[in-house]
Amino acid sequence: MNSPQPKAAKVMPISGFPEYLPSERIVEQRFLDVIRETFELHGFSSVETRSIEPIERLSSQGEDADKEIYAVSRLAGGSDEEARWGLHFDMTVPFARYVLENAGKLAFPFRRYQIQKAWRGERPQEGRYREFTQADIDVVDVGQLSPHFEAEMPLVIADVFSRFPVGEFVIQVNDRKIPNGFYQGIGITDVIGTLRIVDKLDKIGPDKVKALLVESGTTPEQADQCLALAAIRSTDLGFVEQVRALGVEHPLLDEGLESLANVIRTGMAHAPGRLVADLRIARGLDYYTGTVYETQFVGHESWGSFCSGGRYDALASDGRTTYPGVGISIGVTRILGLLVGRGLVTASRSTPAAVLVALTDDDSREQAVSVATALRRRGIACEVAPAAARFGKQIRYAERRGIPYVWFPGAGEAGDEVKDIRSGEQVPASADAWTPPAEDLAPVVTRTDAGS
């Protein structure tokens, strides 16, 4: 072959593998930057793991995992080569392996964040992707994990989401010990099974949940109690009294109420208005043992949670040592799917460049590059016009990309001039001194009217 050009017939999107245009990518970058910056302000260290794990490790993660895994094998190995590796489908499984592998070199409690792509072979639909970016934080410790970390997680997430250029959000918090203790207190033995049915409340409603509960063996009275518990919701500590009013007693329930009260109390002090105790939240995964979190955008509840997680007693274990942890994961691609997909957030331009340096004629390129070099030295992103076309054409080049300023070397009596092409105002300027207003330095990412 003689060129990297693909066959035209093959040029098409692949369902579930989203790609962005440059201005949309600037929106994604802004969200990723906010997430990283906030995670780092909270003292989390970055970890990246390889994209693949042995199939056996991925397959052991839940009954439905198999059908979602993408296997990876060398093409040249042909059908003889058994797939030993798969692409990771979350950050938790690889992080657990990373902790075990590097335990001797990490400082515990270990605070890490991890922003990476993951892959799942599920059927694509709005808000569900086969390739997607997740942004996780976890705190993991050796043997014991202090409960205050469960109260810290939603503070970090509240900090991240309040820096996003979007509307209101709410972090819903529950503690698995509350339904666990409550169910045991009213005589239900299949706690996990009951939790899984109650978890369907949002999807199928209370009547069908009650029917399923009774079908699974609870009495109608027990089912009503389960539904009454799941209906409790408060932005303050009111949930404690509401649960008490149901008259159920169990030590695990007491423990759960105290734990959740601590999380909500911390939220009221440091992220007021962001947290709600919502006793309906359960999270499907078996391994959560304490606080669980979900996060919704107000007005977009039908999309479900954009950021979820919880506390687990055993993130990892090597047989001798157990590593408990608490973590939460932001579904970056899901958020972008909503906000970019529906045009709720846009970028002011499609390039980082704030300035286009115009070319007076072909011989003046060296002068133009010197201007660009001086601007870049002071952190001003710019590019030199591709050709010494008419100035009107060069201005349109900038317009098309949303570049706000065009620089004309030697245009004025005193030297260079710079034009704000939105207002048309053109003023004398020196490349060693001129600075655009802060809001023009980088692309601005904002909510559109549709999103306000």
Next chain:
Amino acid sequence: MNSPQPKAAKVMPISGFPEYLPSERIVEQRFLDVIRETFELHGFSSVETRSIEPIERLSSQGEDADKEIYAVSRLAGGSDEEARWGLHFDMTVPFARYVLENAGKLAFPFRRYQIQKAWRGERPQEGRYREFTQADIDVVDVGQLSPHFEAEMPLVIADVFSRFPVGEFVIQVNDRKIPNGFYQGIGITDVIGTLRIVDKLDKIGPDKVKALLVESGTTPEQADQCLALAAIRSTDLGFVEQVRALGVEHPLLDEGLESLANVIRTGMAHAPGRLVADLRIARGLDYYTGTVYETQFVGHESWGSFCSGGRYDALASDGRTTYPGVGISIGVTRILGLLVGRGLVTASRSTPAAVLVALTDDDSREQAVSVATALRRRGIACEVAPAAARFGKQIRYAERRGIPYVWFPGAGEAGDEVKDIRSGEQVPASADAWTPPAEDLAPVVTRTDAGS
């Protein structure tokens, strides 16, 4: 299953899939930040493509590509499911497809950068990886591409590399039209074959290259001429005269010399001392048609090039329209493999946190979190101590992670105090006003003595 914990037996590295410890990852992040920031200062827009492409497109890229491709298929599909997709092995093939797919929505000439992981199934060795990060820039246009972009690429790369905390580097430049025209001028017909043999110079030396050339059909005199051309190297325009002195005439040679002179002249003006015309550089890939680039670290020549690329007449084509381009790719993982692998560059700490807020007792956590919130609001990364242990133990917690400051709420008569744990100096401070020296705000990434 009840936990995400992997089986202990499976906890091991996979050869060719590098992972870093937190302090090493900070080094990698610094390099990636410098690359992104510099690309954006030069007005390149970010693009990310999906990780997979149809196998047919990947397979058409060169004779040896097949054996390097990782095929991807749904595990649940079993052996019946034919692999239709593969992981991309570079950024060029997916970018070419992206340009064709979005041509109507992009503004040409289109300047894009792309920093992503890629995968190759090759045998791992020092400096070669199966999973690796590349950072590419390309300028692509419709129909024609102005030659000045070939001179611009190495300026961007010189800007990136001179911001790295490493030693000297040199960007070697050639123009494929020079050997092409020269070979034709001395009567060699198999230009590509000759180029491929001469490309082995670094590996096997001039004697073996001459033998191979003669074996391939050249006369000993032709072979000597080829070697004489490949030996030419100059940091200024001297190479033109040296080539002329060999007495060979061909229109393509003239074109190539003029083109390379233009690139070197631009480099002398805007990146003095960084570029060298090196007529040995050829680049293996067939599709380069003009300028080609390689980049070496001085003192680490045996590692070969860390950043390579060139000009191609047809990055992509849909049969009607052809998109010529010029691009260059930084092998980020290769650079880190050298610098981190050999301990030549290190980070001053393993966490972004500049401050550890100490806990006086368990009841003072709320006060400590308030201090942390105030510091973060002013961009100071910090964390609160995990437990109200003895202060000595809390200081050791900071020490172990390289956190330079420990904050003691209410420790002094006037209020809070902060201690620089390196010097031991402790001073009164307010969380609303205190700022660490700029060099302590973020981890410092520096060359070690071994690397100086």
